[in-house]
Amino acid sequence: MKLGEWQMGSNAAVEAGRPLAIEARGIIKRFDGFTAVDGVDLMVPEGAIYGILGPNGAGKTTTLRMLLGIIDPDAGVRRVLGHDRPHEVAHAIGYLPEERGLYPSMKAYEAIAFLGALRGLPLKEGRERGRALLEEHGLGYATDRQIRQLSKGMAQQVQLLGTLVHEPRLVVFDEPFSGLDALNQGKLERMIRALAAKGTTVIFSTHVIAHAERLCDEVAIIAGGKVPFAGPVDVARDRIRPQVRLETRAGDGPWRQALPADARREGAFWFFSLPESGVEPLLRALIEGEAGILSLSIERAGLHDAFVAIAGEAAARALEESPDEEARR
Numbered sequence: 001m002k003l004g005e006w007q008m009g010s011n012a013a014v015e016a017g018r019p020l021a022i023e024a025r026g027i028i029k030r031f032d033g034f035t036a037v038d039g040v041d042l043m044v045p046e047g048a049i050y051g052i053l054g055p056n057g058a059g060k061t062t063t064l065r066m067l068l069g070i071i072d073p074d075a076g077v078r079r080v081l082g083h084d085r086p087h088e089v090a091h092a093i094g095y096l097p098e099e100r101g102l103y104p105s106m107k108a109y110e111a112i113a114f115l116g117a118l119r120g121l122p123l124k125e126g127r128e129r130g131r132a133l134l135e136e137h138g139l140g141y142a143t144d145r146q147i148r149q150l151s152k153g154m155a156q157q158v159q160l161l162g163t164l165v166h167e168p169r170l171v172v173f174d175e176p177f178s179g180l181d182a183l184n185q186g187k188l189e190r191m192i193r194a195l196a197a198k199g200t201t202v203i204f205s206t207h208v209i210a211h212a213e214r215l216c217d218e219v220a221i222i223a224g225g226k227v228p229f230a231g232p233v234d235v236a237r238d239r240i241r242p243q244v245r246l247e248t249r250a251g252d253g254p255w256r257q258a259l260p261a262d263a264r265r266e267g268a269f270w271f272f273s274l275p276e277s278g279v280e281p282l283l284r285a286l287i288e289g290e291a292g293i294l295s296l297s298i299e300r301a302g303l304h305d306a307f308v309a310i311a312g313e314a315a316a317r318a319l320e321e322s323p324d325e326e327a328r329r
Contacts, residue, residue, distance in 0.1 A: 023042070052203065119168070171201070
């Protein structure tokens with residue numbers, strides 16, 4: 001891609017009122033002849049909660065590391081917070097890698113300050129913020145404890161706070177929910193929403209569809225190093241027509257001709273895709289045909305069904321079989 005084309009694409013996004021925190025076009029990464037990421041395009045709007053959804057081994061971590069400048073792509077271009085070199089804006093980025101790790105002998109508040117210092121935050125200020133963050137998140141009692149004295153879950157929370165202590169504009173989490181119990185997963189979800197409410201851009205990878213569906217404005221579905229879909233969650237779900245469940249008093253009649261070709265009967269209910277003409281013509285035919293409507297519900301497709309339709313059954317099975325980080329330790 002020519003530089004002028006790259007700049008024109010970015011300016012168009014700004015003019016449309018959606019400046020981009022991250023833009024990547026055609027990025028490719030190979031390792032020893034194996035293509036881990038194969039021509040990925042991503043556009044993450046500022047202030048969005050953006051999920052990269054796919055099974056382990058799909059290329060999520062490699063993609064994030066290229067975006068952050070930890071490794072360089074073999075081909076393609078990327079821009080982070082308006083810069084072609086991610087290292088130039090490292091001070092404005094918070095990154096929580098999948099591989100957690102803190103110095104065991106450090107005290108909790110010092111570990112937070114140290115992580116902030118790596119992003120340019122003065123140590124003195126980092127120590128003050130570290131103590132305040134631990135108090136704010138119910139860990140004040142652990143402020144002066146060494147990391148080796150903390151439980152695994154508490155140590156993960158300390159590292160999370162260290163990712164945020166310098167108040168970054170962009171936060172990148174790699175499988176942030178792995179190893180957290182249900183209570184701490186809920187805390188993290190609330191924290192992510194609070195960050196986005198303040199205008200911080202949050203991008204995270206996950207193999208758990210429920211997290212992406214609950215949290216994300218937009219998602220990129222990645223499978224086999226490719227991204228077959230990237231965009232709003234609602235657009236992904238709309239790849240599958242809503243499903244109708246109908247119960248009628250009459251078992252047969254002229255109204256049956258109004259049911260779509262995929263209609264199937266299971267017990268007392270009819271199941272079929274919502275016709276493209278919408279529900280109103282169907283309702284008219286049911287009423288005029290004296291079907292005797294006992295119940296009618298329309299259910300929109302979930303993100304799981306959309307993932308299957310977009311990425312395929314094999315990728316969906318791999319997603320469901322992806323082990324949690326806790327299980328791999």
